[in-house]
Amino acid sequence: MFLVLWGTAAAAPAPVDPSPAPSDIPAVFSSSNAISNCPGYEASNIVETDSSLTADLKLAGASCNIYSEDIKDLKLLVEYQTNERLHVKIFDAGENVFQVHEQVLPRPKHERAQSSALDFNFVEKPFSFSVKRKENGEVLFDTSADQLIFETQYVHLRTRLPDHPNLYGLGEHSDPFRLVTQNYQRVLWNAESPNIPTNNNLYGTHPVYFDHRGDKGTHGVFLLNANANNININRTDSAGQYLEYNTIGGVIDLYFLAGKQPIDVSKQYAEVVGLPAMYPYWLFGFQQCKYGYWDVNMVAEVVGNYSTANIPLEVMWTDIDYMDLRQDFTVDPARFPMSKMRELVDTLHKRDQRYVLILDPGIHTAPGYGPYDRGHQKGVFLKASDDSDYLGVQWAGVVAWPDWFAPTTQDWWTDEITRAFNPETGIDLDGLWVDMNEASNFCPNPGSSRVKARAAGAQDVQRGDPVQAKDGPRTGLPNRDWFNPKYHINNHQGDISGRTLWTNITNYDGTRQYDTHNYYGHMMATATQNSMLMRRPGKRPFVMTRSTFAGSGHKVAHWFGDNQSTWEHYLTSIRQMLAFVAVHQMPMVGSDVCGFNMDASENLCARWAMLGAFQPFYRNHAEYSTRPQEFYQWPTTTKAAQKAIDIRYKLMDYIYTALYYQSTTGQPMINPTFYLYPNDANTFDLQDQWFYGDALLITPVVSDFSDTVTFYLPEDTFYDYWTGQKVIGKGENVTISNVTLTDIPVHVRGGTIIPHRKHSANTTTLLRQQDFYFLIAPDADGNAKGRLYLDDGESIEQPNKSEIELTYDNGKFTATGQFGYMPASGESVTVSSVVILGQDKAVGVGRWSSEAKSIEVEGPWKLSGNWGFNL
Numbered sequence: 033m034f035l036v037l038w039g040t041a042a043a044a045p046a047p048v049d050p051s052p053a054p055s056d057i058p059a060v061f062s063s064s065n066a067i068s069n070c071p072g073y074e075a076s077n078i079v080e081t082d083s084s085l086t087a088d089l090k091l092a093g094a095s096c097n098i099y100s101e102d103i104k105d106l107k108l109l110v111e112y113q114t115n116e117r118l119h120v121k122i123f124d125a126g127e128n129v130f131q132v133h134e135q136v137l138p139r140p141k142h143e144r145a146q147s148s149a150l151d152f153n154f155v156e157k158p159f160s161f162s163v164k165r166k167e168n169g170e171v172l173f174d175t176s177a178d179q180l181i182f183e184t185q186y187v188h189l190r191t192r193l194p195d196h197p198n199l200y201g202l203g204e205h206s207d208p209f210r211l212v213t214q215n216y217q218r219v220l221w222n223a224e225s226p227n228i229p230t231n232n233n234l235y236g237t238h239p240v241y242f243d244h245r246g247d248k249g250t251h252g253v254f255l256l257n258a259n260a261n262n263i264n265i266n267r268t269d270s271a272g273q274y275l276e277y278n279t280i281g282g283v284i285d286l287y288f289l290a291g292k293q294p295i296d297v298s299k300q301y302a303e304v305v306g307l308p309a310m311y312p313y314w315l316f317g318f319q320q321c322k323y324g325y326w327d328v329n330m331v332a333e334v335v336g337n338y339s340t341a342n343i344p345l346e347v348m349w350t351d352i353d354y355m356d357l358r359q360d361f362t363v364d365p366a367r368f369p370m371s372k373m374r375e376l377v378d379t380l381h382k383r384d385q386r387y388v389l390i391l392d393p394g395i396h397t398a399p400g401y402g403p404y405d406r407g408h409q410k411g412v413f414l415k416a417s418d419d420s421d422y423l424g425v426q427w428a429g430v431v432a433w434p435d436w437f438a439p440t441t442q443d444w445w446t447d448e449i450t451r452a453f454n455p456e457t458g459i460d461l462d463g464l465w466v467d468m469n470e471a472s473n474f475c476p477n478p479g480s481s482r483v484k485a486r487a488a489g490a491q492d493v494q495r496g497d498p499v500q501a502k503d504g505p506r507t508g509l510p511n512r513d514w515f516n517p518k519y520h521i522n523n524h525q526g527d528i529s530g531r532t533l534w535t536n537i538t539n540y541d542g543t544r545q546y547d548t549h550n551y552y553g554h555m556m557a558t559a560t561q562n563s564m565l566m567r568r569p570g571k572r573p574f575v576m577t578r579s580t581f582a583g584s585g586h587k588v589a590h591w592f593g594d595n596q597s598t599w600e601h602y603l604t605s606i607r608q609m610l611a612f613v614a615v616h617q618m619p620m621v622g623s624d625v626c627g628f629n630m631d632a633s634e635n636l637c638a639r640w641a642m643l644g645a646f647q648p649f650y651r652n653h654a655e656y657s658t659r660p661q662e663f664y665q666w667p668t669t670t671k672a673a674q675k676a677i678d679i680r681y682k683l684m685d686y687i688y689t690a691l692y693y694q695s696t697t698g699q700p701m702i703n704p705t706f707y708l709y710p711n712d713a714n715t716f717d718l719q720d721q722w723f724y725g726d727a728l729l730i731t732p733v734v735s736d737f738s739d740t741v742t743f744y745l746p747e748d749t750f751y752d753y754w755t756g757q758k759v760i761g762k763g764e765n766v767t768i769s770n771v772t773l774t775d776i777p778v779h780v781r782g783g784t785i786i787p788h789r790k791h792s793a794n795t796t797t798l799l800r801q802q803d804f805y806f807l808i809a810p811d812a813d814g815n816a817k818g819r820l821y822l823d824d825g826e827s828i829e830q831p832n833k834s835e836i837e838l839t840y841d842n843g844k845f846t847a848t849g850q851f852g853y854m855p856a857s858g859e860s861v862t863v864s865s866v867v868i869l870g871q872d873k874a875v876g877v878g879r880w881s882s883e884a885k886s887i888e889v890e891g892p893w894k895l896s897g898n899w900g901f902n903l
């Protein structure tokens with residue numbers, strides 16, 4: 033959440049020690065001539081093996097020092113890591129330049145490739161390289177487009193691209209899913225981003241793009257670099273089409289992922305940044321939050337009102353309202369007294385519901401406030417140059433921020449979480465939400481008088497043993513301009529220190545916020561995940577974070593931040609979901625349903641209730657000054673939500689199965705249309721429709737006062753999900769009218785089998801007691817396939833799981849595979865019936881429906897061993 037305290041970003045005062053003065057900063061795009069006059073590098077001492085290549089790169093002439101000092105000696109390392117992955121790294125020979133911490137992003141294990149799909153070629157002078165797809169000679173990357181520049185505070189690399197490329201990724205942003213390719217800039221610098229328009233840096237950094245070339249293949253390019261980066265994608269008369277990195281630090285550490293299908297690239301990216309986490313089954317339930325629930329009674333009232341309205345509520349949340357003076361790990365004694373909070377959570381748990389609370393990274397420096405005092409004693413906070421705690425301003429007032437690199441921080445954080453959320457004496461919560469962790473600092477610049485005043489009065493105990501390693505391999509060059517590097521990053525919060533931790537702050541290990549800023553939030557989130565795991569060992573933790581970095585999906589979930597209750601942001605949620613799930617490998621994502629800022633309307637909220645039901649993370653959340661927008665607030669929204677949740681819950685095992693396969697193979701649980709139709713050019717820029725799993729095409733109405741939606745149906749067999757009628761896709765747009773406010777068009781892709789629960793329920797616990805039914809949607813050849821994964825829904829280790837393959841081949845249905853899962857008491861693993869769509873007449877053992885053109889075969893069958901039938 034966010035409160036505007038300091039006016040607009042544009043009005044931010046300049047930092048106190050600007051060197052050089054902002055007016056001396058060269059204009060961003062005025063430098064291209066100068067860059068092409070730079071000498072570049074020359075390769076020598078080339079050593080090749082059958083799976084690697086190394087070389088020295090020496091500056092090939094007089095330094096041009098365009099934005100800082102040229103580094104004269106570089107090294108090149110090329111590794112064919114797997115058949116589909118090529119690693120190309122260019123770094124300083126001294127290895128002093130900052131490199132992303134292994135603890136933050138462990139480098140992928142690899143063996144030597146036997147027969148690589150990619151080919152690396154290079155030119156010695158001036159040094160440039162290219163990457164080709166062997167099979168068809170397609171040039172995927174070619175850096176001869178411009179000189180390589182490698183300076184202490186500026187690194188520049190440009191690749192040529194074919195005209196009108198289809199590029200995706202480079203999040204977090206709210207721009208088109210298929211990126212704009214002319215005069216387009218993506219800024220990678222995590223920042224609090226309330227009400228921001230498109231074309232700005234947002235909360236997360238994911239320097240990976242997928243380049244889709246239709247039947248010539250799809251590949252991915254990941255730049256493992258955490259520094260602030262302006263990535264320009266442009267097409268000019270003189271330079272043609274290109275993409276260029278302009279980063280103010282770090283090394284060039286590229287992973288090329290060969291694909292060749294889009295889904296293959298997703299899987300290969302997961303091998304680099306880590307497979308996404310598996311979450312508890314209940315997390316797919318519907319969730320409610322609002323900033324501004326005044327007291328614990330109001331929270332309880334919302335829970336009660338959901339029950340009364342017959343809208344299933346699985347998870348209740350509370351925003352910072354619960355805290356005493358907005359301090360982490362406290363409760364407001366008057367409005368959220370501990371005894372009442374314990375009663376609330378106890379009641380929720382008895383009803384099989386869950387509870388999640390928010391935490392912020394800024395720790396109030398108030399005297400006598402335990403979490404601060406204990407943290408200070410243990411030396412967990414970031415330090416100012418005099419070794420006192422570095423201070424800023426956040427919700428609670430003057431705060432210090434944890435240094436996630438300090439060796440004591442994780443234990444302190446776990447201890448605070450364990451104390452406050454102790455099941456016996458505290459709030460027995462089920463998940464944590466970490467916010468403001470870019471990190472957001474309400475103190476706009478390094479000169480704030482309020483901070484100075486507090487700093488002067490602070491009773492700072494000296495940290496026992498500071499021992500900050502001042503330099504070392506890969507920890508970053510000393511003596512850089514920490515605030516205003518000459519190459520200007522277009523951060524919408526102003527300078528790189530604008531409203532965040534100052535970039536000159538040193539972490540415990542000697543690295544600087546200048547280099548590590550983009551993973552501050554990631555580190556907070558993963559530390560919280562570790563703590564939650566300690567608190568409930570053996571159970572899958574749930575932590576949701578606002579700020580993310582490449583690889584965050586390996587442990588934590590994300591919501592898209594502080595959006596608005598507008599149709600524009602209703603649509604934004606779709607393209608952000610596509611990028612996060614299918615490109616960035618963070619599957620458990622969603623936006624604030626019905627919108628965070630501004631008043632939602634009944635119509636918008638009804639449509640959004642249905643839209644959100646087909647996105648992974650499903651939570652209604654609003655800002656405190658907005659009108660209440662719980663689904664029960666309006667009759668139409670109530671009806672829409674009941675219907676949406678009914679279907680979402682019946683499909684829960686289907687989507688849980690899809691998450692399981694994403695968490696074990698990287699195969700995305702949400703598919704952009706082109707992932708399933710990679711050769712159909714009409715699908716490449718679709719961003720208002722998507723596949724939930726790989727079988728259900730969702731096409732919501734996209735504007736107010738409309739009951740019509742036009743969407744694209746690829747050449748394939750589909751079925752209307754609601755009526756069962758066959759719809760032949762012709763590779764054309766289709767318009768559906770008369771879509772009421774409680775409808776959302778859904779089509780089943782032919783060739784799929786979808787496991788369902790026969791009936792929905794008001795909690796996921798009761799849902800698991802319902803029998804199954806399977807829906808078969810044959811393709812044009814009369815075949816279909818599906819999967820079902822079953823486990824206990826929350827344990828990390830699942831010795832007894834089921835992985836069932838469902839196959840339909842012209843009248844013959846089989847369920848085969850592993851059937852280890854043994855249902856807990858009350859749970860059902862019975863399939864009561866199987867429905868086959870697209871049947872023009874009655875045949876065999878089933879009951880034919882002339883209306884739906886389907887045959888229903890009655891069971892029951894137990895999911896405890898292979899079974900099947902012939903029609």
Ligand SMILES: *[C@@H]1O[C@H](CO)[C@@H](O)[C@H](O)[C@H]1NC(C)=O
Nearest residue numbers: 061215216217264265266268
């Ligand atoms: C794209 O190129 C044009 C023409 O050179 C230039 O004016 C513009 O600033 C460039 N945009 C980006 C994002 O690089």
Ligand SMILES: *[C@@H]1O[C@H](CO)[C@@H](O)[C@H](O)[C@H]1NC(C)=O
Nearest residue numbers: 330331333334336337660662
């Ligand atoms: C709960 O429902 C009652 C009755 O409709 C209503 O008066 C009250 O405002 C609702 N409370 C909340 C917190 O939504």
Ligand SMILES: *[C@@H]1O[C@H](CO)[C@@H](O)[C@H](O)[C@H]1NC(C)=O
Nearest residue numbers: 339345383384385794795798
């Ligand atoms: C769900 O419905 C059951 C009855 O089927 C009821 O006992 C239970 O209290 C309901 N739970 C919630 C959370 O509304």
Ligand SMILES: *[C@@H]1O[C@H](CO)[C@@H](O)[C@H](O)[C@H]1NC(C)=O
Nearest residue numbers: 049415416417478536537538
């Ligand atoms: C960071 O810069 C500020 C402003 O110039 C200065 O007061 C402070 O001492 C510096 N901190 C560190 C850790 O270098």
Ligand SMILES: *[C@@H]1O[C@H](CO)[C@@H](O)[C@H](O)[C@H]1NC(C)=O
Nearest residue numbers: 714742743744763764765766
């Ligand atoms: C479908 O409609 C959209 C929006 O009206 C249009 O941009 C697109 O070209 C159409 N696609 C086809 C295949 O006709």
Ligand SMILES: *[C@@H]1O[C@H](CO)[C@@H](O)[C@H](O)[C@H]1NC(C)=O
Nearest residue numbers: 739768769770771772773775
């Ligand atoms: C619109 O839908 C309603 C309710 O499903 C139905 O009664 C009506 O005939 C439909 N109108 C049109 C024009 O299809």
Ligand SMILES: *[C@@H]1O[C@H](CO)[C@@H](O)[C@H](O)[C@H]1NC(C)=O
Nearest residue numbers: 827829830831832833852854
């Ligand atoms: C797994 O199944 C075996 C028997 O097949 C049983 O002995 C064991 O207790 C089960 N483990 C769990 C965790 O349910």
Ligand SMILES: CC(=O)N[C@H]1CO[C@H](CO)[C@@H](O)[C@@H]1O
Nearest residue numbers: 226227228592594595596623
């Ligand atoms: C205006 C605004 O707050 N935008 C946010 C809301 O919409 C998207 C997606 O939900 C967010 O990423 C934006 O930052």
